[in-house]
Amino acid sequence: MPSTPRARVWITAGLLSLALCGCSSLTGGTNGGTGGSAGGDNGGSSTTSSAADGPEVPATSLDLERVCTDGLGYSGMPAYDRTKKTVHPAMLMNNPGDTWSQFEPPAGDFPKDWILGYSDKPADAELVVCVERTKASPTGKKCDMESDDGKPFTVSTYNTSYRLKVVEARTGEELYKHTGEAKSDECPMYIFSSEGEDKDKYYNEVRPKDYRKRVQPFIAP
Template sequence: MQRARMWVTAGVLGMVLCGCSSPSGTSGTSGGGSGGSSAAGAAGAAEDEPEVPVTTQDLERVCTDGLGFAGLPAYDPKKKTVHPAQLMNSTGDGWTSGVPADGDFPKGWFLDYGDKPAQAELVVCVERTKATATGKVCDMEADGKPLKIRTYNTAYRLRVVEARTGKERYEHTGKVESDECPYYIFTSEGEDADKYYNEVEPKDYRKRVKPFIAP
């Protein structure tokens, strides 16, 4: 086994747990914080101006309530151009805005760190809907001490929603199952360090969102 490494980034504690099996892959998204959205997504806006999101996190309401923002650009599927989308993820406890890792999707498909949330035409909502224990236990290590990791298969729901209207354009449900142990996992404060979930990855739904983002 390799020795674990720990670090602190932006106030979140991370842990690498090294095992003996081959890498199983991680999704590589980076969240915009799972806290509540900024006040109504339009704080300080004039009453006669269409509402727009102030932060990408404000777009969580598109996933939770189907409530869009009238000030965002209209989605026209007839236009054969890239329709920028915001990625939102949920593991069952709120939604987090994310930016896919380089290489997960073609550049321009999803909003990047330097992009404004008001550019979004679509919101891609990816949520874990169920987790089932596989019964497999992986022997790993953290801080030089042995740690047993329990693995879980998951069910997920994928949706493509118009950011302006909240209209759902696409929905797909699926499962992610694996009997392999992870090579490493990342944990943050509040998460169970002894659990590993087989989550849906960008490569699993890239072709599904392409007809809407890049027709």
């Protein structure tokens, strides 16, 4: 996995390539776009402490997949008490298809200390915010793009549906759930793609600013 995330896009495994918009689309529209592809994690294979070592904690962010998918928490993680009027740090996990990974939003997307970063310990999280793409629908729009080596190509854009959950990291209890859609009728200014990824498709994804107020009552009551 790349060690340094790129701003406002998800990063996946493999070699990244940058594609710039030709500032026009085959069906109209210019700059913009609200989505990207997925990625980012704390890297490596995941292991957790055994019962003999003490309470169970996640060794990497990848271990938090089970919190999002099965509601299985980690007994060694900090207890969550919403009555305490303080920041309750959260780990943000994203699944744009079939793989969960950590996402660290760019500076300014969330207030400081709300979301743990790649360099933080997953075991310090009181909450896990899970964002999962559940559906993709073609918009019918095709956009002219240009790769970093100057070669033109075309991308088809997709609107997406997503599921947002706030889960207590220690118990796996679901505290909040919301479903929504991410739509746009504009072409992206740029996209990032990884080796082996279909770069002819661009998905409009939910952005941090779209769900800040939804998670605030739990992270910063």
